[in-house]
Amino acid sequence: MDLLEIKQIKKYFGGICALDDISFSVKRNEIFGIVGPNGAGKTTIFNLATGAYSISNGSIVFDGKIINGMRADQIIDLGVARTFQNIRLFKKLNAVDNIKAVLYHSASYNIFDALIRTNKYRKIEKIIDERAGALLKEMQLDKYSEMLSNNLSYGLQRKLEIARALALEPKLLLLDEPAAGMNPKEISEIINLIREVHSRFNLTTIIIEHHMSLINNLCSHIVVLNFGKKIAEGTADEIQKDPNVIEAYLGYPTHLKKEVDTYVRN
Amino acid sequence: MEYLKTILIIGSINVVAVIGLTIFTGFTGLFSLGHAAFIAIGAYGAGILTYFYHVPLFLAILFGSILAGFISLIIGYPTLKGNLSSDSLAVALLGFGEAIRVILENLKITQGARGLPGIHIYSTMPVIIVVVIISILVARNLINSKYGRRFVAIREDSMAAEMLGVPLFKTKYFSFFISALYCGLSGGLFAHYFGFIQPAMFTMEQSTQILASVVCGGIGSITGPIIATYIFVAIPEIFRFAKLWRLVFYGAALVLTMIFRPSGLMGYQEINFSRFFNKYNRFNNKIRS
Numbered sequence: 001m002d003l004l005e006i007k008q009i010k011k012y013f014g015g016i017c018a019l020d021d022i023s024f025s026v027k028r029n030e031i032f033g034i035v036g037p038n039g040a041g042k043t044t045i046f047n048l049a050t051g052a053y054s055i056s057n058g059s060i061v062f063d064g065k066i067i068n069g070m071r072a073d074q075i076i077d078l079g080v081a082r083t084f085q086n087i088r089l090f091k092k093l094n095a096v097d098n099i100k101a102v103l104y105h106s107a108s109y110n111i112f113d114a115l116i117r118t119n120k121y122r123k124i125e126k127i128i129d130e131r132a133g134a135l136l137k138e139m140q141l142d143k144y145s146e147m148l149s150n151n152l153s154y155g156l157q158r159k160l161e162i163a164r165a166l167a168l169e170p171k172l173l174l175l176d177e178p179a180a181g182m183n184p185k186e187i188s189e190i191i192n193l194i195r196e197v198h199s200r201f202n203l204t205t206i207i208i209e210h211h212m213s214l215i216n217n218l219c220s221h222i223v224v225l226n227f228g229k230k231i232a233e234g235t236a237d238e239i240q241k242d243p244n245v246i247e248a249y250l251g252y253p254t255h256l257k258k259e260v261d262t263y264v265r266n
Numbered sequence: 267m268e269y270l271k272t273i274l275i276i277g278s279i280n281v282v283a284v285i286g287l288t289i290f291t292g293f294t295g296l297f298s299l300g301h302a303a304f305i306a307i308g309a310y311g312a313g314i315l316t317y318f319y320h321v322p323l324f325l326a327i328l329f330g331s332i333l334a335g336f337i338s339l340i341i342g343y344p345t346l347k348g349n350l351s352s353d354s355l356a357v358a359l360l361g362f363g364e365a366i367r368v369i370l371e372n373l374k375i376t377q378g379a380r381g382l383p384g385i386h387i388y389s390t391m392p393v394i395i396v397v398v399i400i401s402i403l404v405a406r407n408l409i410n411s412k413y414g415r416r417f418v419a420i421r422e423d424s425m426a427a428e429m430l431g432v433p434l435f436k437t438k439y440f441s442f443f444i445s446a447l448y449c450g451l452s453g454g455l456f457a458h459y460f461g462f463i464q465p466a467m468f469t470m471e472q473s474t475q476i477l478a479s480v481v482c483g484g485i486g487s488i489t490g491p492i493i494a495t496y497i498f499v500a501i502p503e504i505f506r507f508a509k510l511w512r513l514v515f516y517g518a519a520l521v522l523t524m525i526f527r528p529s530g531l532m533g534y535q536e537i538n539f540s541r542f543f544n545k546y547n548r549f550n551n552k553i554r555s
C-alpha cells in the first residue's frame with residue numbers, strides 16, 4: 001500500500017478550477033517531485049494534504065486513512081509535516097525556540113504540572129531541550145540556536161524550517177520550493193541535505209520545485225501539472241521528453257509539431 | 267504614606283488584569299477591547315457573594331474569577347471559532363463588553379446603576395501582594411510550558427502554527443479563558459478594595475487602559491506590562507499639580523512610548539537580572555583594567 005494516494009481530487013476556488021481530477025500515489029520511502037509552471041496548482045495539493053483547504057471532490061488517503069475532512073492538527077498528528085514556499089518561521093523567536101514550539105507531541109505533562117512545575121514537568125522540559133538541541137546539531141544549526149530566526153541567512157532559514165518540520169517526526173515530509181531564491185552552490189547544498197535527511201529519517205518526501213537540477217538529482221518519480229491538470233508522470237528522463245511538458249513550458253506552435261517531435265526524438 | 271500605598275494597591279489590582287490580557291494579547295497576539303467586562307463580572311460575582319451571602323473573601327474571589335472564565339467560554343466560542351482576524355475580534359469583544367455593562371445595569375441582583383455600596387473591605391495590602399505574586403508566577407510558568415509556546419506560535423504566524431499541528435481554536439479558546447480568569451480575579455480584588463461597585467466603573471475606558479498597558483509594556487513580555495501598569499497609574503498622580511492637564515501627560519506618555527519604543531518598553535524580552543549583573547561585572551572589569 002502506498003503512503004499517500006491522491007484519488008481524483010478536484011478543488012474549486014469559486015468558479016475557478018484549481019485542481020482538476022488529479023490522481024497519483026507516492027510510495028513509501030521515495031522522493032517524489034511535483035513540477036509545473038506558476039499557478040499550476042502544486043501548492044494547492046500541499047494545502048489540501050495538510051488540511052488547510054477543504055477538498056471539493058475526490059479523496060486523499062494517507063497511510064490507509066482518508067484524511068480529507070480532518071482538521072489540520074489531526075492530519076499532522078498522523079505524520080505529515082511541511083515547509084512553506086515563502087518561509088514561515090516564527091520570526092521573533094530564536095532558532096531553538098522555533099523547534100521547541102512544535103515539540104509538544106512528546107510533552108505529556110498536563111496544565112497543573114506546568115503551573116506548579118512538578119518533577120514531571122522539569123523532566124519532560126529537559127528532554128525537549130535536549131531533543132531540540134540534538135535536532136539543531138544534526139542540521140548543523142547548533143551555532144545559531146540563540147539567534148533570532150529573522151536574522152538568519154536565507155539558506156539557514158530554509159534549513160531551520162526543514163528542521164522544524166522534522167521535529168514533528170513525520171512519516172511524510174512536504175517541501176514547497178526548498179531551493180527558491182538560492183544560488184547554485186546553495187542548491188547543491190540543499191540537495192545533499194534533503195538526501196541526507198531522507199536516508200537518515202527514512203522519510204517519504206514530496207518536493208515542489210522549479211529547479212530541474214534539484215528535481216533530476218533527487219526525485220525518482222515526478223508528476224507535472226499545468227493549469228490544474230496532470231499532464232505527465234514518470235521518471236525525470238521521461239518527463240523531459242514528454243511533448244506535453246515541453247508545450248506547457250515553452251509553448252508549442254502547431255505548425256512546427258513535426259520539427260519539435262524530431263528534435264525530442266533525437 | 268497612605269496615599270502612596272493606595273496608588274500601589276490600585277496599580278497591583280490593575281496588574282492582575284494586565285497579566286491576564288498579556289497572555290491573550292502579548293503572547294497569543296489577539297486584541298481585545300472588552301476585557302473590562304470580565305473585571306466587572308469578577309467584581310460583581312465576588313461582590314454579590316460577600317455582600318448578600320457573607321461568603322468568605324477567598325471563596326468569593328475564586329467564584330468571581332471562575333464566573334468570568336465561564337462567561338468567556340460562552341462568548342469565546344462564537345468569536346474565536348469564527349477565526350476572526352485580530353482587529354475584528356477586538357471590535358466584537360468591544361460590543362460584548364458594552365453589552366455586559368448594560369446587562370449589569372438592568373439586573374435585579376446587581377441593583378442596577380445604583381451598584382453595590384458598602385461591600386466589606388477585605389483586599390488589604392498583604393492579600394493583594396500574595397495574589398499578585400501568585401499571578402505572576404502562574405503566568406510565567408504557563409508561558410514557559412508547551413501551552414505558552416503554542417500561544418506564541420499563533421502570535422508569530424497562525425497559519426504556520428496551524429500547519430505544524432497547533433489546534434488554533436482550542437489554543438485561542440484556552441488563552442481567552444485564562445485571561446478572563448485573571449481579569450475576574452482582578453475584579454474581585456477591586457470590589458473588595460473600594461467597597462463600592464457600579465456598572466459605570468467598567469466601561470471601554472478601562473478595557474483600553476489595560477490594553478494600553480500591555481502594548482506599551484511590550485508584546486511578548488510579562489515584566490514589561492507590569493512596569494507599564496504602575497507607570498500609568500503613577501503618571502496622573504505625579505502630575506496632579508497640573509490639574510486637568512495631567513491626563514495630557516498620560517496621553518503624551520503613551521504617544522512617546524509608541525514612537526521611541528514601537529515594540530513597547532520590554533518588547534519580546536523580560537527583565538533579566540543575571541544579564542544585568544553580567545553587564546555590571548563586565549563594566550566593572552573594564553574599569554579595573
